[in-house]
Amino acid sequence: AHQRQAVDARAIDRSLATGVHGLPLMGTGDWNDGMNRVGHEGRGESVWLAWFLCSVVERYAPLAEARGDGERARRWLDARRGWIAALHDAGWDGAWFRRAFFDDGTPLGSSANGECRIDLIAQAWSVLSGASDDAHTKPAMAALEAQLHDEPAGLLRLLHPPLAHSAPSPGYIQAYPPGVRENGGQYSHAAVWALMAQALSGDTEAAWRSFEGLSPAHRAAHPLRGPAYELEPYVMAGDVYGAAPYVGRGGWSWYTGSAAWLHRAATETLLGLAVRGDRLCLTPRVPAHWSGFEMTLRLGGKVFTLRHGTPPADTTAKSSPREPTHHAASGEWIDWRALHDGALLQVDTADVVETSAGGSEA
Structure with missing residues (x-):
């Protein structure tokens, strides 16, 4: 290195x-x-x-x-x-x-x-x-x-x-x-x-x-x-x-x-996932016709579900919890180590906060 x-x-x-x-x-x-x-x-x-x-x-x-x-x-x-x-x-x-x-x-x-x-x-x-x-x-x-x-x-x-x-x-x-x-x-x-x-x-x-x-x-x-x-x-x-x-x-x-x-x-960029060391955030930049989405993230030996909005039922992972275990604002950096294995992080968009951790996008 x-x-x-x-x-x-x-x-x-x-x-x-x-x-x-x-x-x-x-x-x-x-x-x-x-x-x-x-x-x-x-x-x-x-x-x-x-x-x-x-x-x-x-x-x-x-x-x-x-x-x-x-x-x-x-x-x-x-x-x-x-x-x-x-x-x-x-x-x-x-x-x-x-x-x-x-x-x-x-x-x-x-x-x-x-x-x-x-x-x-x-x-x-x-x-x-x-x-x-x-x-x-x-x-x-x-x-x-x-x-x-x-x-x-x-x-x-x-x-x-x-x-x-x-x-x-x-x-x-x-x-x-x-x-x-x-x-x-x-x-x-x-x-x-x-x-x-x-x-x-x-x-x-x-x-x-x-x-x-x-x-x-x-x-x-x-x-x-x-x-x-x-x-x-x-x-x-x-x-x-x-x-x-x-x-x-x-x-x-x-x-x-x-x-x-x-x-x-x-x-x-579109789903907005960023991971920097022990922190992660989700800053969705998706079109208006999307009601929401879910993504599965494997990190540090754990498996997390990240949810934005209300995904269509047929796209929701069958293994994901129905109720969020954690909440974060769009663009908010959180310590992923504090999330337990199997956690569901719900990302809300009421107050979108474009933040940066480590330089420009590309």
């Missing part, structure tokens, strides 16, 4: 360099390796990477302090403050966040662009990082909804419009046909992040709609989208195409790590 933390610390150290806009250097790609020519000359900058590093530093600075490396922690936190300032200055396009800057300073993911005018992860991570404010995240998420959500196809596009003739070229992403994979299709990793951001922003209806568009079981069972999907209903697709004549067709199943992300989004 110590060796891993040391490697992680050195990785953060190497990420502190910034370009002329005060944003981290992008090099030959960040999360989106297809954007491998945005910063290949060493000057291009990434808006998304700034959000990501804000989240990373928030988590790792306390570890550095705890290990007696306060100078490194202060250096990281100073960099974080600089990134946040740059994100809300050069990174802000007026109604959403830009995606990057090329080596020559040309913006990407801007209203000035004819292609890739807006990018999904730059908006989603403004929420997930916890480093922005409502004055920026609300219009950014509204722009995501207006420009990247395709309601008839049930898609959240990674970017829009797709790349075809962009100059300068962001990289090999432009070699994909428009609407395929990273080039404007629904790319599952990124769409899950958007789902999480929607839920954390309070738009639980949009978050559930996004879940249904990502879940292979839901998509395959849909009367219109199912026939177009053409993939297994029990395994995640890496992407779903977004351009005619293949709108809605799934691709790259059995190959994507986004299955773990969707599981995390379901349990931690």
Whole structure:
């Protein structure tokens, strides 16, 4: 564990360099390796990477302090403050966040662009990082909804419009046909992040709609989208195409790590389960048509039932107690060690308290 933390610390150290806009250097790609020519000359900058590093530093600075490396922690936190300032200055396009800057300073993911005018992860991570404010995240998420959500196809596009003739070229992403994979299709990793951001922003209806568009079981069972999907209903697709004549067709199943992300989004973001050491809480962010739910949690050699609202009778575990043995408010942290084996914890929503214990959501 110590060796891993040391490697992680050195990785953060190497990420502190910034370009002329005060944003981290992008090099030959960040999360989106297809954007491998945005910063290949060493000057291009990434808006998304700034959000990501804000989240990373928030988590790792306390570890550095705890290990007696306060100078490194202060250096990281100073960099974080600089990134946040740059994100809300050069990174802000007026109604959403830009995606990057090329080596020559040309913006990407801007209203000035004819292609890739807006990018999904730059908006989603403004929420997930916890480093922005409502004055920026609300219009950014509204722009995501207006420009990247395709309601008839049930898609959240990674970017829009797709790349075809962009100059300068962001990289090999432009070699994909428009609407395929990273080039404007629904790319599952990124769409899950958007789902999480929607839920954390309070738009639980949009978050559930996004879940249904990502879940292979839901998509395959849909009367219109199912026939177009053409993939297994029990395994995640890496992407779903977004351009005619293949709108809605799934691709790259059995190959994507986004299955773990969707599981995390379901349990931690929508159902709202969080466990930190000897504490747990439930902060449900489920759509209004849900009357409630139950979940079974195995922890520390015990089995607990967590209940929110009034679940339908046919979904209630037969072994769960009919009457709660413990109560908690939504978002309230409790010591799970004090719960007995077989306990039923009823989580009430009269006073929703969004709390944090150990960093941002993602």
